[in-house]
Amino acid sequence: MSSLPTTDRSAVLSLQTSDDEIALRDAVRGVVSTYGHSYFQERSRTGEPMQELWDSLGKLGFLGLNIPEEYGGQGAGLTELAVVLEEMSGGGCPELAMVLSQGIVGSILPLHASEEQKRRYLPAIADGSEKFVFAMTEPDAGSNSHKVTTTAVRDGSDWVVKGTKYYISGIDHADHFLLVAKTGTDEQTGRGELTLFIVDDPKPAGMHTQIIPTALRAPERQFTLFFDEMRLPADCVVGEVGRGLSPLFDGLNPERVLSAVICTGVGTYALNKATEYARTRRVWGPPIGSHQGVAHPLAEASIELEAARTMIWRAAALFDAGLPAGTESNMAKFLASKAGMKALDTAIQTHGGNGLAEEYGLADLWSIVRLQQIAPVSTQMVLNHYAQHTLKLPRTY
Numbered sequence: 001m002s003s004l005p006t007t008d009r010s011a012v013l014s015l016q017t018s019d020d021e022i023a024l025r026d027a028v029r030g031v032v033s034t035y036g037h038s039y040f041q042e043r044s045r046t047g048e049p050m051q052e053l054w055d056s057l058g059k060l061g062f063l064g065l066n067i068p069e070e071y072g073g074q075g076a077g078l079t080e081l082a083v084v085l086e087e088m089s090g091g092g093c094p095e096l097a098m099v100l101s102q103g104i105v106g107s108i109l110p111l112h113a114s115e116e117q118k119r120r121y122l123p124a125i126a127d128g129s130e131k132f133v134f135a136m137t138e139p140d141a142g143s144n145s146h147k148v149t150t151t152a153v154r155d156g157s158d159w160v161v162k163g164t165k166y167y168i169s170g171i172d173h174a175d176h177f178l179l180v181a182k183t184g185t186d187e188q189t190g191r192g193e194l195t196l197f198i199v200d201d202p203k204p205a206g207m208h209t210q211i212i213p214t215a216l217r218a219p220e221r222q223f224t225l226f227f228d229e230m231r232l233p234a235d236c237v238v239g240e241v242g243r244g245l246s247p248l249f250d251g252l253n254p255e256r257v258l259s260a261v262i263c264t265g266v267g268t269y270a271l272n273k274a275t276e277y278a279r280t281r282r283v284w285g286p287p288i289g290s291h292q293g294v295a296h297p298l299a300e301a302s303i304e305l306e307a308a309r310t311m312i313w314r315a316a317a318l319f320d321a322g323l324p325a326g327t328e329s330n331m332a333k334f335l336a337s338k339a340g341m342k343a344l345d346t347a348i349q350t351h352g353g354n355g356l357a358e359e360y361g362l363a364d365l366w367s368i369v370r371l372q373q374i375a376p377v378s379t380q381m382v383l384n385h386y387a388q389h390t391l392k393l394p395r396t397y
């Protein structure tokens with residue numbers, strides 16, 4: 001544990017990789033390599049969590065890097081957590097659970113939860129013994145979080161929740177979930193006032209779940225959650241009632257950064273395989289990598305991955321420094337989701353027919369990288385945000 005990083009937050013972004021980061025990357029890579037991509041493939045087939053890998057990383061303190069020390073974490077930051085997930089993905093084991101539990105909930109609770117909530121939940125997130133998932137998306141609201149219609153209404157000392165959430169990943173693996181619900185309407189804007197709730201029991205009375213069959217190859221399955229008068233105690237509200245939007249974004253920006261490192265990690269994994277293959281595979285005599293038609297796309301994909309990574313570390317550093325990180329987190333996810341897709345596709349092409357073989361472990365990663373252009377926020381919604389807030393163009397929707 002002595003080699004865990006102690007980032008100097010006064011330097012917002014270091015231009016050189018620190019010794020601590022190198023040590024962290026080496027340590028995570030070592031753990032992940034003992035499992036390998038076939039482990040991810042097997043858990044994707046069965047729908048069981050990658051629990052052994054998770055526990056191994058938890059024992060080394062790598063699941064609590066962004067959690068403050070006083071609540072059982074390492075007190076480092078999103079940057080270090082993102083390094084862990086990038087290395088997991090780079091070893092062929094991308095982990096959505098980390099995006100949800102450490103990334104979203106592990107970022108929101110230290111900033112907005114009550115002292116009692118922090119003491120109850122953060123140590124368990126930090127050591128990985130308990131996992132959170134996250135329930136925001138709804139069938140009729142989708143990309144528009146202002147249109148959330150799942151409502152929580154006060155009844156005595158309880159809240160009563162009615163509504164539906166969909167595409168909620170991994171609820172069957174979760175110990176708790178963070179729920180976004182509407183508790184009122186802003187009279188001036190007509191928009192819903194949102195509140196965040198911790199649902200302690202992942203199978204509460206008044207909620208039933210239905211699996212959504214999807215093409216996603218990952219250990220996490222997706223579910224629709226139906227709430228029919230689910231009762232929650234008053235002390236499960238995180239932050240202020242009706243003011244959940246700003247705390248929510250303290251979780252959604254890390255979610256974007258972590259979604260981005262899944263793409264750069266998988267992209268790096270794929271390019272490593274492809275360059276090795278291109279160096280050794282011969283069909284006309286010289287290795288296929290000696291043909292520019294093979295080499296240039298690999299070089300281009302690698303350059304684009306590196307460019308995306310630059311934006312990722314910038315976004316993470318801004319977040320860790322407590323500075324506004326929304327635009328950079330969006331840009332990082334935008335660039336990485338495209339660069340990761342291109343790297344993976346180029347690697348598949350480099351492998352010819354073997355690119356689709358299970359044994360080569362490439363094509364089965366397509367869906368998890370492709371997903372990052374749809375969720376957590378779609379490519380178009382990133383462009384909408386950038387056009388409106390950075391380019392100051394009129395809102396088009």
Ligand SMILES: Cc1cc2nc3c(=O)[nH]c(=O)nc-3n(C[C@H](O)[C@H](O)[C@H](O)COP(=O)(O)OP(=O)(O)OC[C@H]3O[C@@H](n4cnc5c(N)ncnc54)[C@H](O)[C@@H]3O)c2cc1C
Pocket residue numbers: 100133134135136137138139141142143144166167168169214216222371374375376377378379380381384397
């Ligand atoms: C595998 C998977 C796992 C997920 N896990 C979770 C989870 O754990 N928790 C959770 O809360 N959610 C989760 N989601 C939901 C995800 O965040 C949403 O799918 C995403 O936000 C898009 O919402 P939607 O699917 O309703 O698309 P819609 O909002 O219906 O949009 C459909 C298309 O129209 C485009 N579009 C919509 N409005 C505009 C506009 N104004 N301008 C331009 N284009 C527009 C969108 O970009 C998109 O391409 C998951 C989704 C998937 C597929």
